Amino acid sequence: MPTEDGFAREFESQRGHLHAVAYRMLGSPSEADDAVQETWLRLARHDVEDVRNLPGWLTTVVSRICLDLLRAKAARREEPLDHPARLESGAEENEPEHEAVLIDSVGRALLVVLDRLGPDERVAFVLHDLFAVPFDQIGPIVGRTTPTTKKLASRARHRVRDADATPELTAQRHVVDAFLGAARDGDLDALLAVLAPDVVRTADAAALPAGVATTVRGAASVAEETVLLRRRAQVAALALVDGHPGVVVAPHGRLLLALTVTVRGDRVAGYRVIADAARLRGLSISLLPG
Numbered sequence: 001m002p003t004e005d006g007f008a009r010e011f012e013s014q015r016g017h018l019h020a021v022a023y024r025m026l027g028s029p030s031e032a033d034d035a036v037q038e039t040w041l042r043l044a045r046h047d048v049e050d051v052r053n054l055p056g057w058l059t060t061v062v063s064r065i066c067l068d069l070l071r072a073k074a075a076r077r078e079e080p081l082d083h084p085a086r087l088e089s090g091a092e093e094n095e096p097e098h099e100a101v102l103i104d105s106v107g108r109a110l111l112v113v114l115d116r117l118g119p120d121e122r123v124a125f126v127l128h129d130l131f132a133v134p135f136d137q138i139g140p141i142v143g144r145t146t147p148t149t150k151k152l153a154s155r156a157r158h159r160v161r162d163a164d165a166t167p168e169l170t171a172q173r174h175v176v177d178a179f180l181g182a183a184r185d186g187d188l189d190a191l192l193a194v195l196a197p198d199v200v201r202t203a204d205a206a207a208l209p210a211g212v213a214t215t216v217r218g219a220a221s222v223a224e225e226t227v228l229l230r231r232r233a234q235v236a237a238l239a240l241v242d243g244h245p246g247v248v249v250a251p252h253g254r255l256l257l258a259l260t261v262t263v264r265g266d267r268v269a270g271y272r273v274i275a276d277a278a279r280l281r282g283l284s285i286s287l288l289p290g
Helices: 004-026 029-045 054-076 097-106 108-114 119-130 135-142 146-160 167-185 188-194 219-228 277-282
Strands: 195-203 215-217 236-241 244-249 257-264 267-274
Touching (some): 004 029, 004 054, 029 097, 054 119, 054 135, 097 108, 108 119, 108 146, 108 236, 108 244, 119 146, 135 146, 167 219, 167 236, 167 244, 188 195, 195 219, 215 219
Antiparallel strands (some): 195 215, 236 244, 257 267
16 A cells, blocks of 8 residues: 555656646646646545545546536636737737647647537546546546436537548648748738738727728738737637638637638638627637548
């Protein structure tokens, strides 16, 4: 039987795994840290002689802590505190370097999609599809039977990956990817190459700095504006938005803006920037296939 010191050492060996689970469930590094710390406190208060499988026990505990937090957030219907203008104002850094690395390792688009799942769906999907935890172990965590837990994960999986790769989607993805890459680099020539001459950019007023027109026409004007607003592209990712390749802008992994993009041939013919909270909630957003 391991000693308490032995359990402490084993906990430290599991800390990285626990943080990975918590981060994918909560989408916040600081909240994941808090969930892991609470897991340690619960272990310290628990009779260690009752623990036969510490890694499994720890995963169960951190998952229940995360589930409680997710349910509390859902009950409060929290809205993001960020405002699009802050990305250009310099009022705050987009993301600390360690957080940006963490987000990139998980996938910004995945975090956006996971954030749109219900608490039970998110926990079931993360544990089973991302960490291969069996359904019969997940069921007691979410308070469901094994068959119902399978249905939760299946429903979440469908929402996360909502389409199969097709030649048309793949072609459109390449165009939107080229647009996003040029926007990130602030490369005016590359933007002009991927934008149709008669491209139209429309946007919700809330998405724009004061004084910027809600409609801009022509490749030169759209490209110049895109270069000026390039900070947004640094926290953006490709996603399937309402069934077509588009872009999500998600500082700290939380959806702030979405771009619905119209592709014509090998050019971007137009795109709309959506910032209204109600409209964002109404969008279908999933991972691009392939």
